[in-house]
Amino acid sequence: MDLERELNPEQLDAVMHPGGPLLILAGAGSGKTRAITYRIAHLVHDMGVEPWKILALTFTNKAAGEMCERIDKLVGEASGLWALTFHSFGARLLRRHADLLGWGKDFTIYDDRDSKRLGKLILEKLDLDRQLYKVDRMLAAVERAKRKLRGPRQSGLKGPQRDFYILYQRSLKAANAFDFSDLIMQANFLFDRHPEVLEKYRRRFEHVLVDEFQDTDRAQYTLLRMLCPPGANLCVVGDDDQSIYRWRGAEIGNIMGFASDYPGCKTVKLERNYRSTAHILQAAGLLIHKNSRRHPKALWTEMEPGPPVEKFQARDEREEAGLVARGILKIVQQYGFSLGQVAVLYRVNAQSRALEEGMRLFGIPYRVVGGLRFFDRAEVRDVVSYLRLIQNYKSDVDLMRIMNVPPRGLGQKSRQRIVALAEEHGCSMFEVMTPQNLSGFRKKEREAVLQLRRLLEQLGQEASASSASDAVEAVIKTTGYGRWLESMGTMESEGRLENIKELITAAQDMARGTGDESLEGFLEQVALLTDMDLAQEGQGMVTLMTLHASKGLEFDVVFITGMEEGLLPHSRSLDDDERQMLKSPGRAFPRAVEEERRLCYVGMTRARQVLTLTYTKSRSMAGQVAINPPSRFLKDIFQDMGKTSKAPLAEVVDIGGFDLDDDDEIFHGDMLHASDEETVDYSDEYSQLAGDDGLDDLVGRTVVHQAFGKGLVSGARMSPHGPMLTVVFNSVGTKTVMLDYVKMK
DNA sequence: ACTTCCGTTCTTTTT
DNA sequence: GAACGGAAGT
Numbered sequence: 223m224d225l226e227r228e229l230n231p232e233q234l235d236a237v238m239h240p241g242g243p244l245l246i247l248a249g250a251g252s253g254k255t256r257a258i259t260y261r262i263a264h265l266v267h268d269m270g271v272e273p274w275k276i277l278a279l280t281f282t283n284k285a286a287g288e289m290c291e292r293i294d295k296l297v298g299e300a301s302g303l304w305a306l307t308f309h310s311f312g313a314r315l316l317r318r319h320a321d322l323l324g325w326g327k328d329f330t331i332y333d334d335r336d337s338k339r340l341g342k343l344i345l346e347k348l349d350l351d352r353q354l355y356k357v358d359r360m361l362a363a364v365e366r367a368k369r370k371l372r373g374p375r376q377s378g379l380k381g382p383q384r385d386f387y388i389l390y391q392r393s394l395k396a397a398n399a400f401d402f403s404d405l406i407m408q409a410n411f412l413f414d415r416h417p418e419v420l421e422k423y424r425r426r427f428e429h430v431l432v433d434e435f436q437d438t439d440r441a442q443y444t445l446l447r448m449l450c451p452p453g454a455n456l457c458v459v460g461d462d463d464q465s466i467y468r469w470r471g472a473e474i475g476n477i478m479g480f481a482s483d484y485p486g487c488k489t490v491k492l493e494r495n496y497r498s499t500a501h502i503l504q505a506a507g508l509l510i511h512k513n514s515r516r517h518p519k520a521l522w523t524e525m526e527p528g529p530p531v532e533k534f535q536a537r538d539e540r541e542e543a544g545l546v547a548r549g550i551l552k553i554v555q556q557y558g559f560s561l562g563q564v565a566v567l568y569r570v571n572a573q574s575r576a577l578e579e580g581m582r583l584f585g586i587p588y589r590v591v592g593g594l595r596f597f598d599r600a601e602v603r604d605v606v607s608y609l610r611l612i613q614n615y616k617s618d619v620d621l622m623r624i625m626n627v628p629p630r631g632l633g634q635k636s637r638q639r640i641v642a643l644a645e646e647h648g649c650s651m652f653e654v655m656t657p658q659n660l661s662g663f664r665k666k667e668r669e670a671v672l673q674l675r676r677l678l679e680q681l682g683q684e685a686s687a688s689s690a691s692d693a694v695e696a697v698i699k700t701t702g703y704g705r706w707l708e709s710m711g712t713m714e715s716e717g718r719l720e721n722i723k724e725l726i727t728a729a730q731d732m733a734r735g736t737g738d739e740s741l742e743g744f745l746e747q748v749a750l751l752t753d754m755d756l757a758q759e760g761q762g763m764v765t766l767m768t769l770h771a772s773k774g775l776e777f778d779v780v781f782i783t784g785m786e787e788g789l790l791p792h793s794r795s796l797d798d799d800e801r802q803m804l805k806s807p808g809r810a811f812p813r814a815v816e817e818e819r820r821l822c823y824v825g826m827t828r829a830r831q832v833l834t835l836t837y838t839k840s841r842s843m844a845g846q847v848a849i850n851p852p853s854r855f856l857k858d859i860f861q862d863m864g865k866t867s868k869a870p871l872a873e874v875v876d877i878g879g880f881d882l883d884d885d886d887e888i889f890h891g892d893m894l895h896a897s898d899e900e901t902v903d904y905s906d907e908y909s910q911l912a913g914d915d916g917l918d919d920l921v922g923r924t925v926v927h928q929a930f931g932k933g934l935v936s937g938a939r940m941s942p943h944g945p946m947l948t949v950v951f952n953s954v955g956t957k958t959v960m961l962d963y964v965k966m967k
Numbered sequence: 968a969c970t971t972c973c974g975t976t977c978t979t980t981t982t
Numbered sequence: 983g984a985a986c987g988g989a990a991g992t
Contacts, residue, residue: 281981281982283982309982334981402982403982469979469981569980570978571980572978592980626968626969629969631969633968635968750982770981771981792979792980794978821980843978844977
C-alpha cells in the first residue's frame with residue numbers, strides 16, 4: 223500500500239489525519255470512498271488499530287458491503303470491523319440490549335408495509351373516520367416524532383394523532399417489534415438511559431467514520447454525538463451539494479455545523495474530480511452554481527473534454543423511451559461501452575414502465591433497481607411472515623397476513639374474532655389460539671384455528687435448529703404454500719413459485735456472504751436490505767433507476783429522462799416553496815427546488831463519458847395527459863453552453879432524435895434554443911415501411927437478433943417506433959422486437 | 968367463505 | 983394505471 227503514490231495531496235491529508243474530529247468535504251467523483259477506505263486501511267495496517275475497534279456507518283447496505291470488500295482487499299480479512307448502515311447499527315445494538323428497554327432480543331423488524339398494516343389496524347380500533355385520518359399521514363406524524371426522539375407521551379401530538387401514536391407504539395411492543403425509525407430512536411434511548419452500555423461502546427470504538435454525512439437526520443446525529451464526545455476520533459465525509467434527503471428528515475445543518483459541534487475539527491476539501499469528462503463537469507457545475515446555499519467548492523478535472531452534453535425532445539414518454547433506446551445502441555456501438563455501463567435515470571418510479579417497454583422493444587437487456595422489490599412481492603412476504611412467526615409468535619401482523627394463505631377456511635370473520643379475543647386477554651393472537659379460548663367458535667373454524675397453531679409449532683421445531691434456507695424450504699412444503707401455487711397452474715402462479723424458490727437461493731447466498739446461516743440473521747438482512755444485492759451487478763444489462771437510487775454509483779453513459787417542469791423539479795417541490803413564500807414572503811428561498819437541483823446534479827455527476835438529457839412535450843401520468851414546459855434546469859445547464867454544446871471539441875453523436883415540429887405553440891422551444899437541436903426524423907423510414915404492406919410476408923421467416931439469437935417470426939405490425947415483429951426465439955422464447963434490429967436469414 | 972368486478976383515489980424520492 | 987375498498991355473485 224503506497225499511500226503517496228495512490229492518493230492526491232488532499233486525500234493523503236485526510237487519510238493520514240492522526241486523530242480527533244475530521245470533516246471531509248468531498249465533491250462528486252473526488253474519490254471520497256477511496257479516501258475513507260484507505261483511511262481505515264491505514265489505521266489498521268500502519269497504526270495498529272484493531273479492526274473491531276472501528277465503526278464505519280453508511281447509508282445503504284450496498285455501500286457498507288462495498289466498503290468491507292475494498293478494505294478486505296487492502297488489508298486482508300478485516301474481520302470484526304463494523305461497516306453498517308445506521309439502521310443495521312441500531313438493530314445490532316438492540317439485538318444485544320433490547321431487554322433493557324423491555325423488548326425481547328428476538329424482536330421482529332417491521333418495514334414500512336408492516337407498519338402500514340399495523341397502522342390500519344389501529345385506525346380501526348380507534349374507530350376513526352378513515353376518510354379524515356389517513357394511515358400514511360398518521361404514520362408520517364409518528365415518524366416525525368420519532369426522528370425528534372419523542373416517545374408517544376412527549377410527542378407534542380394532539381388528539382387522534384396522539385392516541386394513534388400511543389396505541390401504535392404499545393402494539394409494537396406487544397408484538398415485540400421495532401419499526402424502522404425505532405431502530406434509531408430506541409438505540410438513542412438505550413444510550414441515554416443506560417450510560418454503562420454507552421460507555422462500553424465508547425471504549426470499544428476508537429474510530430468512527432461516517433459516509434454520506436449530509437444525509438444524516440437529527441436522531442442519527444444525536445446517536446453519533448453520544449457515541450463520539452467532542453475530541454473523539456470521528457471522521458465524517460459528505461457533500462452538501464449531494465444532500466437529497468431533506469424530505470426524509472436529513473438536516474444539512476449537520477454538515478454545515480459540524481465544525482462548531484466538534485471544536486478543533488480539521489477540514490479537508492476534495493475538489494479534484496476523477497470521474498467525469500470536462501464537458502459533463504462543466505454542465506453539472508453550471509447547474510449547481512444556481513443554488514444559493516452551499517459550501518463554496520470548485521470542482522476541477524484534468525480529464526479530456528469528451529463529447530458534449532446533449533439534450534433531446536420527444537413527443538411523449540413512449541417516444542422518449544425509443545429515443546433513449548436508440549441512443550444507447552448508437553453510443554454503445556460508437557464508443558464500445560458495455561451495456562452494463564449504461565444507466566437510465568428518472569425522477570419517479572412510475573416513469574420506469576414506459577422506459578422498460580422501450581428497452582424491450584429494442585431488445586436491450588435491462589434491470590430495474592428499486593421499484594418492484596423482490597422482497598415486496600406478496601408471495602415472498604407471505605413466506606417471510608411465516609419465518610418471522612417461527613422466530614416470534616407474538617407478531618400479530620404476520621399472523622394476520624398468513625392466517626388464510628393458503629386458504630384454510632379462516633376468513634375475515636374468524637380473524638376479527640381472534641383479534642377481539644386477543645384484545646380481551648391482553649395477549650397476542652397466537653397465544654389466544656387455544657381450545658379453551660375458542661369455545662365460542664364453530665367446530666369447523668375451531669379445528670382450522672388449532673390446525674394452524676399446530677402447523678406453526680411444527681414449523682418452529684423443524685426450523686429452529688436448521689439453517690435459514692432449510693427453514694424457507696420447510697415453510698414452502700409444510701404450509702402447503704408450494705402445493706397451493708402449483709395447483710393454480712397459471713403463468714402467474716408459476717412465476718410466484720419461482721420467486722419463493724429464489725428466496726431459498728437468497729438465504730444461501732446471504733449465508734455465504736455473511737457467514738451467518740441462522741434464521742435470525744437472514745430475517746434481519748431481509749428487513750433491512752433492499753433488493754440491491756440480489757440483482758447481480760449488471761452484466762451486460764442497462765440499469766434503470768431513480769435519481770435517488772443512483773447516488774454513489776457511476777456509469778460511462780447516463781441518460782436523465784423527464785427533464786420537465788413538474789417532474790424535475792417535481793411539482794410537489796414547487797408547491798412546497800410556494801407555500802413557504804406565502805408564509806414568510808421576505809425570507810423565503812426556494813428550498814425544495816434547490817434540493818431538486820441537487821438531485822439533478824447528483825444524476826449528472828454519475829456520468830463518466832456521455833451524458834444525455836431528454837424531455838417530452840407531453841406525458842401521460844396518473845391516466846391524464848400533462849403538457850409541461852422543459853425543465854428550468856435545462857436552461858441553467860444550456861444557457862451558456864447552448865450553442866457551444868456542439869463545439870468542435872468532439873464529434874456530435876447522432877443518436878437519431880425526433881422531429882421537433884415546432885408549430886406546436888403551447889410552449890415554444892425558445893427558452894432552450896430548441897431550433898438548435900438534433901432533428902433526425904423518424905417519419906422517413908416510418909412512411910417508407912408503413913407503405914410497405916409486405917410486412918405480413920415476414921411471418922414465417924427466420925431472423926437473427928444480436929442478443930436473442932435465432933428465432934421464427936410469428937407476427938408483424940407497425941408501431942410508432944417503426945415495424946415490430948413478434949419472434950419466437952430458440953433461446954428466450956417469444957419476444958417483441960424492432961424489425962431494424964434483426965437480420966433476415 | 969371466497970372470488971371477481973367495479974369505482975375511487977392517489978402518485979416523490981427510501982433506510 | 984394500479985392499488986385499495988366495497989359490493990355483489992359463486
